[in-house]
Amino acid sequence: MRTKTLLLAAAFSAVGAATAMAQVYSVNAVGYVNTALKPGFNLIANPLDAGADNTVAKLFAGLSGDAFLYTYAPGTGFSVNQYDGEWSNPNQVLAPGQGFFLRVLSAQTVTFVGEVKQGNLSTPLVAGYNLVASQVPQAGKIQTDLGLVLANNEQVLTFSADTQGYTAYTYDDEWVPSEPTIAVGEAVWVRKAAAGSWNRTFSVNP
Secondary structure, eight states: OOEEEEEEEEEEEEEEEEETTEEEEEEEEEEEEEEEEOSEEEEEEOOSBOGGGOBHHHHTTTOOSOEEEEEEETTTEEEEEEESSSBSSTTOBOOTTBEEEEEESSOEEEEEEEEOOOEEEEEEEOSEEEEEEOSSSOOEETTTTTOOOOOTTEEEEEEETTTTEEEEEEESSSEESOOOEEOTTBEEEEEESSOEEEEEEEOOOO
16 A cells, blocks of 8 residues: 655644743644555555544545445444445544555545644554554554554554455564554554553654
8 A cells, every 4th residue: 555645734833931941832733645545455544633524424525436444343343334426324433543444446545634643642452353553644663663562472464455465463572574564544453462552642843
């Protein structure tokens, strides 16, 4: 999955000085992310917070052709939302940090618009399988750059839209075969032995 990110605007305003050498900033970073979809299944996420517009009807307003959206809830399994000109559940919310499969018939690009989430961010993880993503629109190594910490024998599974198959990465004091690198807006399966969370503190302050 090839994803391009462009931050349209970042407004910074100083609101005070903590010391003579430091300043505190108020930041509101708004932008868009173009996510390329391949025919078949795509394992992706909404990488920006559009508030009340985090619904499938708003997020995928420009979708072409029939499509199926699959979300996963631990203990319940998959739910399906079908698009054939309109969504069967147009008010379904897809918040940053939630992964989902989007199945399309033809290659196309969807554009996500919204704010970059900042502050103390946390995505809960249950024991077993979790379909999740970074809440921050940033590419990188999933632990080193994106902050996901796993215990020994826990796993991350990535999905390739090109091959329609999975690659498994296991943590056992180190990553085997290597630490997975995640694209902006890419979702993954995280298999946990015990419940936990994906925690990260993020800011666009200079």
